[in-house]
Amino acid sequence: xxxxxxxxxxxxxxxxxxxxxxxxGLADVKIGATVSVTGPAASLGIPYKNTLELLPKQIAGExxxxxxxxxxxxxxxxxxxxxxxxxxxxxxxxxxxNTSPIGVANIDVVAEGKTPF
Numbered sequence: 342x343x344x345x346x347x348x349x350x351x352x353x354x355x356x357x358x359x360x361x362x363x364x365x366g367l368a369d370v371k372i373g374a375t376v377s378v379t380g381p382a383a384s385l386g387i388p389y390k391n392t393l394e395l396l397p398k399q400i401a402g403e404x405x406x407x408x409x410x411x412x413x414x415x416x417x418x419x420x421x422x423x424x425x426x427x428x429x430x431x432x433x434x435x436x437x438x439n440t441s442p443i444g445v446a447n448i449d450v451v452a453e454g455k456t457p458f
Contacts, residue, residue, distance in 0.1 A: 369404040373426035373435045375443065380414025382440045389439045408432060416446035423447045427454040434458070 374393055377386030390409055398405055408430050412419035419438065426432045427450070434457040438444035451458040 369406050370400075370434075371406045371408060371430060371432040373408040373410070373423075373430055373432035375410050375412045375419045375422035375426070375435075375438065375447070377414040377439050377443070378411040380412075382414040385439045386411075386414070389437075393436070412443060414440065414443075416442045419443040420446050420450055423450045424454075427451075427456050432456065 374390075376390045376393070377383055378390050379386075393407055393409055396405075396407065398407075408426060410422040410426065412422050423435060426435055435447075435451060437458075438447060447458065
């Protein structure tokens with residue numbers, strides 16, 4: 342279970358550093374996630390989602406909007422979610438995937454969208 346969350350603190354710290362060095366007056370920061378809240382990997386996804394919901398809503402005076410979508414433990418749905426996060430929600434970054442197949446499936450999508458992952 343520990344490994345499911347090992348990259349989450351690093352992503353949060355990276356976001357905090359990025360925000361701390363950014364200029365004043367920036368728009369809200371949107372961070373997206375596709376999480377397996379349902380399906381076979383729900384035992385990993387539910388605590389992951391709960392952890393994301395506990396993260397700060399403001400860092401360095403900037404509002405953080407966490408956008409969390411359920412991928413049903415399906416890599417194809419996860420890719421659709423990531424495309425939606427990039428194109429419709431215009432997220433500034435996407436934090437982890439709670440299973441390897443979902444993370445691997447999204448590598449090309451985030452690279453194409455030039456979105457930090």
